[in-house]
Amino acid sequence: MLAAAAALLIGAAALPALPQAEGFPLERAVKATYLWKFGPFITWPQTALAGPDSTIHLCVAGEDPFGAVLDEALAGQSIEGHPILLRRLARVDRQSACHILFAAGSPEQSVAEALEAVRGTPVLTFTDAARAPQAKGIVHFVMRDERVRFEIDEYAAAENGLTISSKVLSLAVSVRSRLK
Amino acid sequence: MKRRHDRRIDSSARQANAVAALVLLMTAVVTAPALAAGTPTLKDLGILSLEELADLQVTSVSKRPEPLSRAPASVYVITSDAIRRSGATTLPEALRLAPNLNVARLDSREYAISARGFNSYNAANKLLVLIDGRSVYTPLHAGVFWDQHQVMAEDIDRIEVVSGPGGTLYGANAFNGVINVITRHSRETQGGLLSTQIGNRDRIGALRYGGRIDDQTTYRGYGRGARMGKTRLATGGSADDDWEPRQAGFRSDWERNGDAVTLQGDFFGNDLLDGVESNGGNILGRWTRQLTETSGFELQGYYDSVERTAPGLDERLETFDIAGQYTFRLGASHDIVLGGGFRNSVEEFDNRVNAFVLRPIEDTVRLGNFFVQDSIALGETVTLTLGNKFEHNSHTGLELMPNARLAWQMTENTLLWSAVSRAVRTPSRFDRDLQATGDVTLLPARDFRSETVVAYEAGIRTRPSDVTSLSVSVFYNTYDDLRVLEQLDATTYRFSNRMHGTTYGLEAWGDYSPRDWWRLSSGFSYLHKDLKLDPGASNSGLDQHRGNDPDYQVSLRSSMDITPAIEWDIGIRFVDNLTAPALRGYAALDTRIGWDVTPDVEVSLAGFNLLDDDGGHGETRTDSVRRDIPRSVYAGLRMRF
Numbered sequence: 001m002l003a004a005a006a007a008l009l010i011g012a013a014a015l016p017a018l019p020q021a022e023g024f025p026l027e028r029a030v031k032a033t034y035l036w037k038f039g040p041f042i043t044w045p046q047t048a049l050a051g052p053d054s055t056i057h058l059c060v061a062g063e064d065p066f067g068a069v070l071d072e073a074l075a076g077q078s079i080e081g082h083p084i085l086l087r088r089l090a091r092v093d094r095q096s097a098c099h100i101l102f103a104a105g106s107p108e109q110s111v112a113e114a115l116e117a118v119r120g121t122p123v124l125t126f127t128d129a130a131r132a133p134q135a136k137g138i139v140h141f142v143m144r145d146e147r148v149r150f151e152i153d154e155y156a157a158a159e160n161g162l163t164i165s166s167k168v169l170s171l172a173v174s175v176r177s178r179l180k
Numbered sequence: 181m182k183r184r185h186d187r188r189i190d191s192s193a194r195q196a197n198a199v200a201a202l203v204l205l206m207t208a209v210v211t212a213p214a215l216a217a218g219t220p221t222l223k224d225l226g227i228l229s230l231e232e233l234a235d236l237q238v239t240s241v242s243k244r245p246e247p248l249s250r251a252p253a254s255v256y257v258i259t260s261d262a263i264r265r266s267g268a269t270t271l272p273e274a275l276r277l278a279p280n281l282n283v284a285r286l287d288s289r290e291y292a293i294s295a296r297g298f299n300s301y302n303a304a305n306k307l308l309v310l311i312d313g314r315s316v317y318t319p320l321h322a323g324v325f326w327d328q329h330q331v332m333a334e335d336i337d338r339i340e341v342v343s344g345p346g347g348t349l350y351g352a353n354a355f356n357g358v359i360n361v362i363t364r365h366s367r368e369t370q371g372g373l374l375s376t377q378i379g380n381r382d383r384i385g386a387l388r389y390g391g392r393i394d395d396q397t398t399y400r401g402y403g404r405g406a407r408m409g410k411t412r413l414a415t416g417g418s419a420d421d422d423w424e425p426r427q428a429g430f431r432s433d434w435e436r437n438g439d440a441v442t443l444q445g446d447f448f449g450n451d452l453l454d455g456v457e458s459n460g461g462n463i464l465g466r467w468t469r470q471l472t473e474t475s476g477f478e479l480q481g482y483y484d485s486v487e488r489t490a491p492g493l494d495e496r497l498e499t500f501d502i503a504g505q506y507t508f509r510l511g512a513s514h515d516i517v518l519g520g521g522f523r524n525s526v527e528e529f530d531n532r533v534n535a536f537v538l539r540p541i542e543d544t545v546r547l548g549n550f551f552v553q554d555s556i557a558l559g560e561t562v563t564l565t566l567g568n569k570f571e572h573n574s575h576t577g578l579e580l581m582p583n584a585r586l587a588w589q590m591t592e593n594t595l596l597w598s599a600v601s602r603a604v605r606t607p608s609r610f611d612r613d614l615q616a617t618g619d620v621t622l623l624p625a626r627d628f629r630s631e632t633v634v635a636y637e638a639g640i641r642t643r644p645s646d647v648t649s650l651s652v653s654v655f656y657n658t659y660d661d662l663r664v665l666e667q668l669d670a671t672t673y674r675f676s677n678r679m680h681g682t683t684y685g686l687e688a689w690g691d692y693s694p695r696d697w698w699r700l701s702s703g704f705s706y707l708h709k710d711l712k713l714d715p716g717a718s719n720s721g722l723d724q725h726r727g728n729d730p731d732y733q734v735s736l737r738s739s740m741d742i743t744p745a746i747e748w749d750i751g752i753r754f755v756d757n758l759t760a761p762a763l764r765g766y767a768a769l770d771t772r773i774g775w776d777v778t779p780d781v782e783v784s785l786a787g788f789n790l791l792d793d794d795g796g797h798g799e800t801r802t803d804s805v806r807r808d809i810p811r812s813v814y815a816g817l818r819m820r821f
Contacts, residue, residue, distance in 0.1 A: 026236070029222055029225055030225060030233055030236060032222070033222070033225040033226060033228075033233060034233060037230055037233060038230075041230070069222065072222045073222045073225070073226065077226060129367070130367075130395070131395075133370050133371075133392060142368070143365075143367065143368070144368070145337075147234060147235060147236060148233070148234070148236070149234055150234075167230070168230065170696070171230055171231060171234050175744070176779055177744045177745070
């Protein structure tokens with residue numbers, strides 16, 4: 001009886017890999033949308049966003065998991081009037097001048113290294129538990145109940161000089177307090 | 181791996197509760213037209229609000245075509261947050277949080293749990309309990325040996341408690357309700373966790389470690405051991421019912437594209453009383469594949485083996501179960517679920533202690549079932565669900581469990597539903613094979629039939645304001661062929677199906693958040709039973725089978741986040757008197773305060789039955805065998821590493 005159950009499972013795993021489904025997995029699309037949807041709920045310091053028309057730089061550092069999905073998600077979008085510029089970088093540092101950063105990690109610069117490199121600069125960092133569970137940015141994507149949710153590190157936000165609206169905090173599955 | 185557990189009463193905790201999910205309901209209704217036509221485009225996603233994005237299900241294969249908050253049934257979801265805040269360390273204690281369940285603790289180890297009546301140690305057989313799809317009620321007497329299921333409370337994602345027949349989707353024994361315990365995906369339990377609670381009665385320690393093998397594969401393993409303390413004798417003094425459960429297990433998950441495979445298992449060895457033990461294990465595999473946006477299938481198989489031994493008594497149960505279901509959309513308005521399964525149970529009960537034996541000692545029951553359910557969208561706001569399950573039992577033959585449900589999304593915040601269903605409880609081994617000879621003769625009831633119920637239900641789920649939610653369900657059940665113990669002459673007895681009757685009642689629960697950090701919850705249930713013997717049936721006077729049910733239960737709870745790091749919950753429940761046999765009603769006060777000393781360390785202090793003195797209160801059974809549940813406290817520690 002146990003053998004029958006095991007055979008069933010082995011059979012399943014031995015199936016040839018399905019061709020990539022047409023279109024995109026919804027999970028990736030939702031994460032790409034979050035990258036700019038958070039914008040209106042974040043307050044950057046004056047020095048980072050000079051005027052109401054200054055461009056917001058949205059960077060992806062490392063091995064970009066989004067591809068065309070992110071370009072399409074950002075097409076025609078803006079954050080409270082600020083145009084969005086998408087930049088793909090191999091590595092980031094203090095001079096990168098990104099306002100929003102998705103740290104994807106790569107052999108060249110790990111997620112944790114990328115986060116450390118921009119700490120203290122006014123950048124909203126995003127990480128994904130599915131890629132690197134240990135390294136967490138200010139916003140850390142987690143899957144809950146088949147939905148893309150996120151954890152917020154308010155302490156890290158404060159370190160980077162950013163404030164986060166309580167609306168976002170109330171939607172997070174967990175918040176690391178800004179109080180130490 | 182440092183993972184911070186939920187800290188606040190935030191929207192995610194509320195959203196997880198089906199009742200409190202009307203914000204989701206609103207967004208689901210708003211976004212449904214845009215997304216119903218297939219894959220949402222990035223443009224569609226761009227229009228959604230943050231809440232709507234957070235609520236979007238990104239994989240769509242699930243047992244129900246619609247989210248729980250839209251299910252036309254009386255469903256209460258116990259979230260993992262609620263379990264943590266209540267301080268419950270075992271499954272039956274966590275079930276106390278459901279207002280639509282009657283949980284009566286018999287002694288240190290055993291519980292009688294039922295929904296909508298018929299609760300008693302012998303007759304609490306009308307509920308189907310599942311853990312991750314594995315049925316855990318025993319065909320021996322159709323109840324649950326709760327000591328065999330010592331899951332780690334921290335591994336529970338949620339518990340869905342459905343009161344009312346779940347026959348079509350869940351099958352026989354989902355007679356008065358279904359309890360579906362769902363554990364967390366292993367990607368959500370990464371890293372190490374040490375959890376221990378030490379108190380004046382119970383001492384529990386558990387360790388879990390979760391890891392990731394690659395991008396697609398995660399796993400966890402756990403071990404849990406405890407010493408559960410004694411309860412009190414009704415006549416005073418300590419009962420000698422302390423016991424030690426020990427359980428360990430694992431879960432591993434693999435995902436890629438639309439495929440998800442889970443393999444999980446547990447094994448346990450419990451010392452129950454002197455010389456009494458239970459041990460066993462199970463292994464379960466599940467494969468879910470999403471085919472298109474609106475279709476998919478799931479295949480699941482498990483093997484479960486348990487053994488209970490005492491001096492002169494051996495019981496063994498071996499189950500093999502395989503089930504599958506296929507969900508798809510037909511046309512524009514039909515969401516169809518087709519499914520089936522097969523279960524083979526070998527049960528052995530060898531009693532050499534007294535005259536009550538099962539003949540044959542060993543028996544095999546084969547169950548096969550096939551079901552179909554169609555959810556039809558009649559217009560934008562009304563859904564009609566029709567379904568039927570055909571179940572074939574090797575003892576009683578073919579059983580039919582049809583049901584029809586209507587759901588009307590009256591406004592964005594209000595759902596009205598009604599249902600008619602038929603369910604059966606197929607005979608357990610005790611029903612058919614139990615016999616005795618000697619001073620008292622019990623004749624076996626070989627022709628014992630299935631009990632049947634036709635349930636008429638209706639309910640409303642509403643969110644009158646942003647901070648309040650309410651759910652009310654009413655039901656009227658007609659029962660037939662209920663088990664009764666008949667007395668044939670001075671010393672001869674026999675089980676028969678010659679009892680019938682009706683019950684009706686109401687279940688209600690609601691939430692109110694006067695502040696962001698404070699939620700008040702309440703629950704209420706009322707039951708009226710009218711059970712009669714069939715004409716000509718001889719009453720043995722032993723009323724166990726009618727169940728010993730309180731007319732009403734009330735619960736109130738306050739949940740506060742005093743600071744972002746300190747949470748305090750306090751709850752009180754009032755349970756009405758029992759009448760057959762008589763037992764005074766009681767009030768129980770439980771409270772827990774938890775403090776996140778660091779993001780990875782939580783300490784807590786919890787107290788239960790604080791209104792009781794050391795003598796405790798009884799929750800069921802008669803004076804001579806009653807055990808009273810005394811006051812208990814514990815200090816707890818949870819540490820991630």
